[in-house]
Amino acid sequence: MAETLIWLIAMPMAGAVATLLLPRQSTPIACVTAVAASLVAGTLLYAVSEQGSLSYEIGGWSAGLGIALRADGLSALLLMMTALVMLASSVYAGTYFTKAAARARFWPLWLLLWTSLNALLLSGDLFNLYVTLELLGLSAVALASFGGKFAAVQAALRYLLLGLLGSMMFLAGVSLIYAGYGTLDLATLTLAVEPEPVAWTALALMSAGLLLKTALFPLHFWLPPAHASASAPVSAVLSALVVKVAFYLLVRLWMDVFADLVTPAAAGLLGVMGAAAILWGSWQALRTERLKLLAAWSTVAQLGYLFLFFPVLLALPPGPARDTAFGGLVILALTHGLAKAGLFLAIGIIQQRSGHDRINELNGTAQRLPATTFAIALAGVALIGLPPSGAFLGKWQLLAGSFASGQWLWILVTIAGSLLAAAYIFRVLGHAFGNQSYPRHSVTIAREEWPALILTTLAVAGLGLAGAPVWNLLESGA
Amino acid sequence: MTAMLVLDILLVLSLLSLATAALATNDARRSVILFMAFGLVLALAWGRLLAPDVALAEAAIGAGLSGALLLTAVRDQAHRALRSSRKPVHERGRANLRVTLEWTVTLLCIALAGLLAWALAQAFDRAPKDTLAQAVSANLAISGVSNPVTAVLLNFRAYDTLLELAVLLTAALGIFALGPARPGHRAAGPVFDGLARWLVPALILTAGYLLWVGAHAPGGAFQAGATLAAAAVVLRLAGRRSVGLPTGHTLHVAMVAGVSMFLAVGLGLLVLGRPFLGYPPAWAGGLILLIETAAMLAIAATLVLAFFGGRPTPAPGVAEKTS
Amino acid sequence: MIEVMASLLTVSGVGFYLAGSIGLLRLPDLYSRLHALTKADNLGLGLLIAGLALHTQDLLIALKLVLIWLAVLAASAASAHLIAQHARRRETQS
């Protein structure tokens, strides 16, 4: 079973090579790769739920000398979300890029991005994580600039520079860890690390780099232009996955490897930044004229909720209470990933059909593209955090945890953020359902509309109604 | 060894003053030349600190290729790229804000350097924990090579190198997607042409030598690839447009050579019932050389592509095949 | 005896290098610097390499040393030419 770990990395990578070498068949190859990689991710999820954590030592060298891949419940769930979002976006991308030459250039980069996402979620080695972060950053930048529009290239260049800055900070932390502990293996490090200057300086450096990459307020400024100017399938994975895996790594470091070092003050700082991100991001989303920018600003805000969990989790006693709240964090992250990807795909369809994404001119969209509008509404349910979406469960845990630990501020911020989210979502829907007579009333769902609809449905119904397995999985994989 | 101490001090001072000067100026061309000098001194520092493998890479990259890369970028006026974004400061309030920002960032950076140095000093003060270095030497005999750095790069941590080659491939694909290459250089005069005539074969021979020697002494795929790329850059600078980098499908094959050879070996071993990239000790030397040769080609192709700055177009007169 | 020769060659090589650098700093304009420098560093490296070659017993290393010297000679001549050409072009342009 442990071989699934290496297949999750080797498969998209081999797909990237194959699409590059056989440009004429690149689209079928990419689709086959996407389906196969998703099946492997599903197998891994099943294996982790049955057997608990899995690990794989590459080259047969014991971790430390060699590099180990590890998967627990958290990484298996995120790998599954990655697979779903990538699969749906791949189907969409196949119809989005109409020129065969563009598709042939797109697929290798796309599959390399998938490789890097999987590699990051599986890596158990600090320096290897640095390499995966760079692979992630470079493939994301290459994809963000894909198409070569001026705004996209400019935003991609900024994104690249900041990403590099973040990676360098991360690497500085890694070198300090090796100097102090003589190991790069996360499991070994977890046992060896002690609350002392070497460790916390390293953690601070690595966290600073990751916060830049995950765009936490006030380090968020690069995100909206980069996510809003990329092509729709790319925006979807940038917002849903790329920032999220950097967040995953932060969680891994703060809650797992360096758990002994984290103080309430540090977690509180992250909470305050998260709260600011929620309010500022939602406010900007409400004010913006363009649908894609709205979605991008909403990502800034939604990432804020995830950071609110840090002070809440730290205030809860280790044990069932904390585990339950942690499950809330995971389900919120998963819901946002699926919903945001679906939202960006839906926006892409609107933009392609009507040639623009100005919110004020969306009149009649509901009549012309009912399925897509429905997908946007579903994504909205998840972004606001209404039942039965998974986000409702997540936010409920956040509120319950804040209540239990007496941190009233987070409750206020969560409620305010949800109200603002409701405002910007209803603003969009209000325009989309705007009164415009439309001659034909044939309700058809085009092929490119399905991915967005499926992703948003999963976010609302799938995770919301069947959220319990998430907690079981986190427990069995711990 | 006071002479050595003074040498160390001079070396460090050179590094710091070059970096400061390269970063303080607004003249892009000056900045690049200073950075090239910085790379050269850095190569000396690597040599001084007994890291000849790194020194080789820095000599090929820092002092040669990246200089050529940055200089052509200056000619493209690339330094203007993000400039227009910052509006000129008109009001006094904005100017004050800018000064405050600069001071804050500077102070934060100084604090960061101090913090890092302090933590590093604490790490040094402990008993040296070189269990990993010991593990490397303990397993060196079954790694297939006798140069420990190559053993780490292509056997113990071969997975890192696989991902590194994927990073190179990604960069190449990104550059590729952005458009056609620069038009190329004018034919050089007789002096440089004469130099190129023997320099190119010498560089290719050196690349082969470095690849071969990497198994038991400093050297290896990356250093060899960078040297090979330098040969193509010299050809390009000499104005030989038609040679240097294949176009179309051949280029694709060269770009993915490293990743595909790595994957083929890794997955082949997996199918044979061994771990991914778990070479049998008897084959390890041969497999590593195989992978390194492919990696060298990929590295060279990517670096040359970077210097070209885009998709190379076929020589004039040859119709472009659609890909 | 060889030891003394080697030391003498090495030290005089370093002397030429230093003379070249001081010339680079003190001479008034680019052309005179070009003139002085190409001689100084070629000779300096030549002497240094001769000294080191006497030191080594390995033929391969001695061969490499000679190759290095030739490469620097050629590079130095070519660069000096290119720099002079570049400077002239600049002058005629302005």
Next chain:
Amino acid sequence: MLTAHWLYGISGCLLLALGLRTALLHDMLLQRLIGINVMGAGVFLVLITVAYRGPGIAPDPVLHALVLTGIVVAVSATALALALARRLTAEQDDG
């Protein structure tokens, strides 16, 4: 702790800070990029210094391998950034 550790370790930290400051504050792309590369050089210098054990003692090969990987990655990123920048200026000139 050796003198070389002091000298080169502190220089590495200083280079990191210097590069970071430029990457954050400078107006021009090329200098920001060089700043990031200087920052990388600082980190690599720290790593090689950590690997150094003193004259005549074999240094830690793992760190040397890591730095080699790091150099390749840094060059790839620099190359991509320059290609993006070229595309931008080409379009600025056209429009």
Next chain:
Amino acid sequence: MPELLAVSALGLMLSLFLGLLRVLRGPVAGDRLLAMQLIGSTGVGLLLLLSLLLDQTALIDVALVLALLAAVAAAAFTGQELETRDD
């Protein structure tokens, strides 16, 4: 002999440092390139000395690569790119 080598290496480092001053001062690009040429060949000499001094034969290979690439900077700087774009 080691002392002599060390002092020679120091002499070369000093020479390199002086060359750097010219790189820093300029005033025109030609001066900087010329100084780069000098510090390049000084670097080659220094690496050769260090290879003996530190007993690192591999540094000779580093010197070789440096020597072979010594002219690339000047060529990249002074070479003229074609004006016409034929795409």
